[in-house]
Amino acid sequence: MNEQRRQILQMLAEGKITAEEAERLIDAVEREQPESPPGAAPRPKSRPKYLRVLVEDNSGDGQGRVNIRVPLQLLRAGVRLTSLIPPQALGKLNAELDKSGVPIDLTQLKPQHIEELVEQLDELTIDVNDAENKVQVFCE
């Protein structure tokens, strides 16, 4: 029983309103909020399945547009592939990154960290707007 209904019945019990008024109020409340059947578990919010990237470029002569939709399952599969990179290749990659000024140690980056990152992508939303360009990244 929701809170509003309980308050209406409370007022009826205290004699503040008549039975007819209580009935009208309950009808009005039910019209505003369709009630779920008693005992039904609340429906869980469905998890996003795709990562969308939308780019609109209105600069220059023509109009450019990029619309990419990638299943999150594909991202997870790609992330798991990184666990197959042999250690000697990781070492070489680290050396190259270091040379380019990017101090990231790939041997410390575990696949489960990247998987956790992909799991948290559900709530990612990036919106970049300026006069000529628009970039949106979100999950749906």
Next chain:
Amino acid sequence: MIPQLVTVRYRRLDGRWLRLYLPVLPVLLVLSPLLVLALLAGLVACVVTGVSPVGALRGVGRLLCGLPGTRIEIEDGQTAVLVSVR
């Protein structure tokens, strides 16, 4: 589920669309001899580089199964390309 159909649409400068529908399984059947060769070459490469062949196959399988639903649209002026995997 592996992809069933890949659609490629390309809009030319004159505004006309070219469409290409690729049924994945028949194309794989036709290209199966080449795929077997590629698979063998991949397995040899895995052994040489020290990558687990089973893990690599599993990874590629997962990648293929994750492809359905992918959609890429790129428009630049008059030219447009759309690739859709179902």
